[in-house]
Amino acid sequence: MTKQNWRLLLFFLLSVSLSLGCKKKQPVEADPPDTTESNLVSASVSGSYSSTQLKLLAQLGGYADAIPLVKYDVNFIKILYKTTYKGNEITASGSLVIPKNMTAVPSVISAQHGTTFLAAAAPSNVPAVAAFTGYELLSAAGFVTVIPDFIGYGVSKNVVHPYYDMQHSALAVTDMLKAVTAYLKREKIAFNERLFMIGYSEGGYVTMAAQKSIEANPIAGLSLRAVAAGAGGYDITSMLSTIISNGTYSDPAYLALILNSYNVTYGWNRPLTDFFKEPYAGRIPALLDGTKDAGTVSAQLSANPTVLLNPAFYANMRDANEEKVLKAAFVSNSFLNFVPVTATRLYHGTADETVFYQSSQVTFDKFKAGGATKVELIPVPGGTHESTVLPMMLSALPWFQSLDK
Incomplete structure (x- = not known):
C-alpha cells in the first residue's frame, strides 16, 4: 500500500x-x-x-x-x-x-x-x-x-x-x-x-x-x-545575513514568509518588488495563500538569493547604512x-x-x-x-x- x-x-x-x-x-x-x-x-x-x-x-x-x-x-x-x-x-x-x-x-x-x-x-x-x-x-x-x-x-x-x-x-x-x-x-x-x-x-x-x-x-x-x-x-539578523551571503538557500519559501509577514505586521505596505525580482514577487501572494506546502512554495522561487531578490535590496541588506527600519525589526525580534x-x-x-x-x-x-x-x-x-x-x-x-x- x-x-x-x-x-x-x-x-x-x-x-x-x-x-x-x-x-x-x-x-x-x-x-x-x-x-x-x-x-x-x-x-x-x-x-x-x-x-x-x-x-x-x-x-x-x-x-x-x-x-x-x-x-x-x-x-x-x-x-x-x-x-x-x-x-x-x-x-x-x-x-x-x-x-x-x-x-x-x-x-x-x-x-x-x-x-x-x-x-x-x-x-x-x-x-x-x-x-x-x-x-x-x-x-x-x-x-x-x-x-x-x-x-x-x-x-x-x-x-x-x-x-x-x-x-x-x-x-x-x-x-x-x-x-x-x-x-x-x-x-x-x-x-x-x-x-x-x-x-x-x-x-x-x-x-x-x-x-x-x-x-x-x-x-x-x-x-x-x-x-x-x-x-x-x-538571532534573525545573523540568520538572514548568512542566508543572503551564501550562494544558495534551499528553502527560499521562508524568506518570502518572513519578509511578507514583516511588511504586513508593521504596516510598511511596501510592494513586494522592493524585496523580490519578478516573476517571483508576483507569485508570492498566491504562494502564501495557505493551500501550498513549503516545498511547493520553494519550488516556485529561486534558491539563489541574487536571482530571487531585488538587486537593490540585496545590496542594501549588505550595507549597514541601508534598510535600517527592516534591520531594526530583525534586531527587536x-x-x-x-x-x-x-x-x-x-x-x-x-x-x-x-x-x-x-x-x-x-x-x-x-x-x-x-x-x-x-x-x-x-x-x-x-x-x-x-x-x-x-x-x-x-x-x-x-x-x-x-x-x-
Whole structure:
C-alpha cells in the first residue's frame, strides 16, 4: 500500500472514530466570556483517540520511535480564546489534549509547532491528518498538552501570520494558556501547576518568546519549570545575513514568509518588488495563500538569493547604512539580551540546512555570557531540520518527567 493510501486509510479510521466519539458527548461551549476574568471564548470536544490509534498515527506520521511513550487514551478540545493582533482584540484557536484515566494529576506542556504554510495544518483542525504535530503524543505520555495554532491559522486565518514577531508569538501562547487554565478549572479537570514548554523550528522561537514573557509576567496558576527549544532562528539578523551571503538557500519559501509577514505586521505596505525580482514577487501572494506546502512554495522561487531578490535590496541588506527600519525589526525580534532563568535546553541538528546550527550555538554562548546558569546546548549529530524534531522530543520528555515532581 502506498504512503498516500495509508494516509487516506488513517484519515478515514480516525474520522469515523472521532465522529462516533462526538456523538457520545456533545461539544461543551463556554458561557459568554467575562473578559475581566477570562479570555476563554469557547471550548468544544473534537473527539478522542485511543492509545492504539495514537500508535498508528505515530507510525504513519514518522514518529515510530515515540510509540513507547503512548500510555493513555486522550480527548481533544478545540479552544477559542481572545488575544491581541496589531493592537486589536481577535479570536485565536488551538488544540488542548487531555490524557484519560490517569491516577496521578497531570502537569501541563505547552507545545509549539514548526513553520507551516498550510492552513489545514493548524493543530485545532483535528482529525485532519495534516493537523498532526507529533506533540499530541506528549498527552498520551501523561501531560495536559496545549498546542496553539498561532495567530494567522485556525479561526484567525483571515489575518497574515506574524512570523518571527516576538510579541505576537508570545501572546499566542500565553493567552491560550490563560484560557486553558480557565477551562480546566471551570470543568473541574484536575491539573498540576507545573508548566513545561517545547517547540521546534518556528516553534522553538515561539517557545523562547513565551518563556521570556512568562519569566517577566508569570501566568496565575502555572509555574514554569523547564523549556526545550529546538532549531529556532533566535538571532534573525545573523540568520538572514548568512542566508543572503551564501550562494544558495534551499528553502527560499521562508524568506518570502518572513519578509511578507514583516511588511504586513508593521504596516510598511511596501510592494513586494522592493524585496523580490519578478516573476517571483508576483507569485508570492498566491504562494502564501495557505493551500501550498513549503516545498511547493520553494519550488516556485529561486534558491539563489541574487536571482530571487531585488538587486537593490540585496545590496542594501549588505550595507549597514541601508534598510535600517527592516534591520531594526530583525534586531527587536531577536533574543540578543535575554538571559533565561528557567532550566533551558537548546536542541539543534548539526547538519540543519534551513535554520543553521550556529543560531543555537551563538544564542547559547550569549546566554552563558549573560550569566545564565541553567542552560544546555544539545547538538544532534548529523541532524537535519526535518530529522531532529523526534530526537529532541525523545530527549526532552524524560527530562521533563525528571523535573515533574
